[in-house]
Amino acid sequence: MFCQLQNILERFLQHNLILTDAGTEVWFSGTSSPSATELRLNDTGNLFLTDGEGGVLWQSFDLPTDTLLPQQPLTRNKVLISARSRNNYLTGFYKLYFGNDNVLRLLFDGTSISGVYWPYPWISSNELDRFLYNSSRIVVLDPLGHFQSSDNYSFSTSDYGAARQRRMTLDFDGNLRVYSRERGSAVWAVTWEALSSIPCFIHGVCGNNSLCSYDPAKGRSCSCVPGYVPKVLGDWSAGCVPNFTFFDGCVANEVGFVKLLYVDFWGYDYNTILNTTLKKCWETCLNLCDCRGFQYKVSDNMATFNCYPKIELLNGHNLPSFNGEFFMKIPKNNTFTVDQLVKRSQYTCPPTPEVKVLDKTYSKKRKNGPLNFMLWFACVVGGIEMVGVVLPYQEPRFTYDELKKATRNFSKEIGRGVGGIVYKAVLPDDRVVAVKVLSIAATGEADFLAEASTIGRVNHINLIGMWGYCAEGNHRLLVYEFMERGSLAQNLSSPELHWKRRFDIAVGTAKGLAYLHEECLEWVLHCNKYHILLDSDYQPKVADFGLSKLMDRGKVRNSTFSRIGGTRGYMAPDWVSNLPITSKVDVYSYGIVMLEMVTGISPTTSVDSLESGGDAKKIQLVPWARNKKTGFHLEEMMHLALRGDYNLK
Incomplete structure (x- = not known):
């Protein structure tokens, strides 16, 4: 006992920071200084030991465990390591670190196997816009909620800009999350997480020979x-x-x-x-x-x-x-x-009526070879045709009560337009979907089902997928795939929408429209920034195609058509000039959206602009852009948010 006290005393006199547990030394800082030392805790949460001349001997920011605080850097040789479980703070199986390719990664490091699961291993780093050639390897979360990594990965929390206490924690379940808390509150709320759409893809969650299932409520x-x-x-x-x-x-x-x-x-x-x-x-x-x-x-x-x-x-x-x-x-x-x-607990079906096999036999007749072959051939051809007709459209028909329950009584609105209101919903099989409640129900049920069937058969990577519908009484609802980033309109001013993403959105949207125009000539869409939706990777999908027919617009005149579905500023002159309506009107609207993406100027409002003379005046987007193009002043058109990051050609 005397020797132990003497050892601790000697280390203290050497200006070591010592941690004991029930009298047993469990950790020490390993520092020494000939002059007096001072222990301080600053406003950022950094605990540091200084010598008498103000030099830092040791600081907690250099030794992160499972958490980073704002302004605390994670650098080349540092690793975040999760806890073992919710109540067991021993070293866990998950790590956040910089790989040899300079990319920030999440790793499952189990007892017998290990593997990277974020970024998704089936997608190359280049496809994810990760920069491989910055060996500085540093990440920082700022106090306002913006995260930036040297590999070009960045994000902003859902409460970005608000005055909050924040922390980034690699939780025991393998997910990296940012938590925020209002001052004086005891509640930490999740304001960002690395894997939100497919949390079951985190490796090692359930071990060998097992399955992970996700319920948003549980x-x-x-x-x-x-x-x-x-x-x-x-x-x-x-x-x-x-x-x-x-x-x-x-x-x-x-x-x-x-x-x-x-x-x-x-x-x-x-x-x-x-x-x-x-x-x-x-x-x-x-x-x-x-x-x-x-x-x-x-x-x-x-x-x-x-x-x-x-x-x-x-x-x-x-x-x-x-x-x-x-x-x-x-x-x-x-x-x-x-x-x-x-036996499957996750995908159970309602009981079906008992099927009884009739006890009937038929006498066999002498076979006619040629006739038998022709019948067989006809059956095969007919079967192939039926497969071609039936398989592409497998969208289920929901009851109104089912969708009311899935949307929690239509409580979470995520979009609104002249066509109807869109709500977020979770189906019984855990799929997150968007449910659109059409604002009018003039269409008869037979016509609605026919058009819904047509829309359901459309399949293109840049067109929103329809997963189901409801036609019950006066209710007309459509069930679409859920797009995590919402509409392009909601993201136009986001710092995440850099030049390459804007370019990819432009190309993807064009591909979706081209498919509609070439394969579905009878469909015309009021294309605008609200009809372009973005998934978790900012890939675009065009929505609301075919909606005009579902709302029985084919029976009204063009002037009424435009009033119902058009968006001022995006509509081609054809609508108001009583000209024949073709797919060219979509091309015009698409061009307006592209101008808005590049310039940041909305076509629905006039914008003040400082001209060379210094006088402020009102401008209209299309004439203004035409003049800039004619005068070869394209640089003056660029959105300030792009900060010079664009390709002029």
């Missing part, structure tokens, strides 16, 4: 794949183990497969077999001893199918939008029932 949950049981009760990170025995995974006649729908296991592929058949994929996994299953899905170009045999079932999650199938390897002599294999 959060994430884990479950074992069919035929498996938890390895350690209460610890899902340990994963699941089979409730059966594989005697030999290499003997083809001793194993089989069971198909799981809406399930994706990311990574740990034995290899990738491109442009192959389901039979070939099946045989490949069947003959591999360590293959635990395989994924068979359509390629990105929607033209072929690819095979992904898995040596580990990791990063599993339920994904309703998954456009493939997963086949899990099982022994044929299993001891579990078929019900245990196919």
